[in-house]
Amino acid sequence: xxxxxxxxxxxxxxxxxxxxxxxxxxxxxxxxxxxxxxxxxxxxxxxxxxxxxxxxxxxxxxxxxxxxxxxxxxxxxxxxxxxxxxxxxxxxxxxxxxxxxxxxxxxxxxxxxxxxxxxxxxxxxxxxxxxxxxxxxxxxxxxxxxxxxxxxxxxxxxxxxxxxxxxxxxxxxxxxxxxxxxxxxxxxxxxxxxxxxxxxxxxxxxxxxxxxxxxxxxxxxxxxxxxxxxxxxxxxxxxxxxxxxxxxxxxxxxxxxxxxxxxxxxxxxxxxxxxxxxxxxxxxxxxxxxxxxxxxxxxxxxxxxxxxxxxxxxxx
Ligand code: RIB
Ligand code: CA
Numbered sequence: 001x002x003x004x005x006x007x008x009x010x011x012x013x014x015x016x017x018x019x020x021x022x023x024x025x026x027x028x029x030x031x032x033x034x035x036x037x038x039x040x041x042x043x044x045x046x047x048x049x050x051x052x053x054x055x056x057x058x059x060x061x062x063x064x065x066x067x068x069x070x071x072x073x074x075x076x077x078x079x080x081x082x083x084x085x086x087x088x089x090x091x092x093x094x095x096x097x098x099x100x101x102x103x104x105x106x107x108x109x110x111x112x113x114x115x116x117x118x119x120x121x122x123x124x125x126x127x128x129x130x131x132x133x134x135x136x137x138x139x140x141x142x143x144x145x146x147x148x149x150x151x152x153x154x155x156x157x158x159x160x161x162x163x164x165x166x167x168x169x170x171x172x173x174x175x176x177x178x179x180x181x182x183x184x185x186x187x188x189x190x191x192x193x194x195x196x197x198x199x200x201x202x203x204x205x206x207x208x209x210x211x212x213x214x215x216x217x218x219x220x221x222x223x224x225x226x227x228x229x230x231x232x233x234x235x236x237x238x239x240x241x242x243x244x245x246x247x248x249x250x251x252x253x254x255x256x257x258x259x260x261x262x263x264x265x266x267x268x269x270x271x272x273x274x275x276x277x278x279x280x281x282x283x284x285x286x287x288x289x290x291x292x293x294x295x296x297x298x299x300x301x302x303x304x305x306x307x308x309x310x311x312x313x314x315x316x
Pocket of ligand 2: 007008009010012013036121122238
């Protein structure tokens, strides 16, 4: 199976990309960048820096710079102005591909018809545009593993909405109604899978180029979590989704549901409405991951960083 990673790096996106490329479980045929945590120029530059630090030849395609309708959001308070912990790494030598990300997604869907999966880690603007431009795409994509949404309406960007969905609710509505099977890794599950201080310490042992760069970038997330939540840990939502994509047994509890996205609502815009009842013949479109094995997520990330973790377990 081939994978495209659609992403807005982003520190946790970086962890996901490091794991996806270094663990060599996913056959990643492309990375498509999108607006989100920070602006498209930064997310695209960060993706190029990452593949360079990883000595990877995975091509990077620049995507949408703004949501379909609403004004762009950003999460620079968590990810830094540069989207990488304000480490301002040197400019990448790698160039972005000439093909636009949306055109690449369409081409990839036709080329690997039925054998292409998407790992989406940011707002869904690129995916929605690809589906709108070529309606056959939704019958060719095998599955979408998505970091996004909420399972119990506990939001991180509004009281009810998670960032990736809230940043472009219209795009999310298109994707959830497309008929492509979705594996949704929601905010609450990622929060419960926060990696502990022992992982933070182990990550700092990495001597790889990507590991050293990530260790510097993650300081902002660690300090922000300590300030906001009063905990010492590493919240890497996108890494959890990447681990689910690579090793589905990471998921400990899941439920089939019909998920729709609220695009109106003064207070509920961006809410993922999770209907487990599915009455009147409504069929499920999403597998909602309710809990994951955070110890295994930690081990996979340390493996990806080349850090020895024999006889190591996350702090409970
Ligand atoms: O809500 C968390 C999600 O929003 C993550 O993907 C993070 O990188 C941001 O994009
Ligand atoms: Ca992201």
